[in-house]
Amino acid sequence: MLQDVIDSIPVFGKVYLKEEFIGECGMSITRVVPVKQIIGDRAILEEGAAVIFNSQVMLQTNKGPMAVTFAIPAQTLEGAVQNWQAAAKLAVAEITEQQREAQRRIVVPDLIASKMN
Numbered sequence: 001m002l003q004d005v006i007d008s009i010p011v012f013g014k015v016y017l018k019e020e021f022i023g024e025c026g027m028s029i030t031r032v033v034p035v036k037q038i039i040g041d042r043a044i045l046e047e048g049a050a051v052i053f054n055s056q057v058m059l060q061t062n063k064g065p066m067a068v069t070f071a072i073p074a075q076t077l078e079g080a081v082q083n084w085q086a087a088a089k090l091a092v093a094e095i096t097e098q099q100r101e102a103q104r105r106i107v108v109p110d111l112i113a114s115k116m117n
Contacts, residue, residue, distance in 0.1 A: 014034065017034075017045060021077065023084075029054075029055050030054050031051060033045050034046045051076075053072040053077075053080035054070060054072060055069070055070060055072055055088065057091070068091050073087065
């Protein structure tokens with residue numbers, strides 16, 4: 001049993017540099033850049049590699065807080081800052097719609113029984 005747990009530990013794999021930028025509103029943007037090479041404590045970044053920007057907002061729901069993580073379409077930090085609000089609004093709208101659809105699919109046993117009689 002313990003050996004299975006030990007064997008399931010993955011190889012660290014590709015390395016990325018993660019930087020966090022915090023705005024006046026308290027929200028943050030994370031920039032993730034692939035690392036080409038590590039020399040001692042220095043990370044040499046991959047030139048021309050795709051940079052990933054993402055963020056997270058907390059929604060207050062009737063079941064408590066829910067984190068919504070989303071990608072920000074941008075090539076630069078400046079673009080990510082400019083696109084942050086629109087990306088956040090889109091992510092919240094999408095998760096809200098997904099929750100509505102999931103609630104419509106909830107099957108209530110009493111309703112099923114009454115329809116069968």
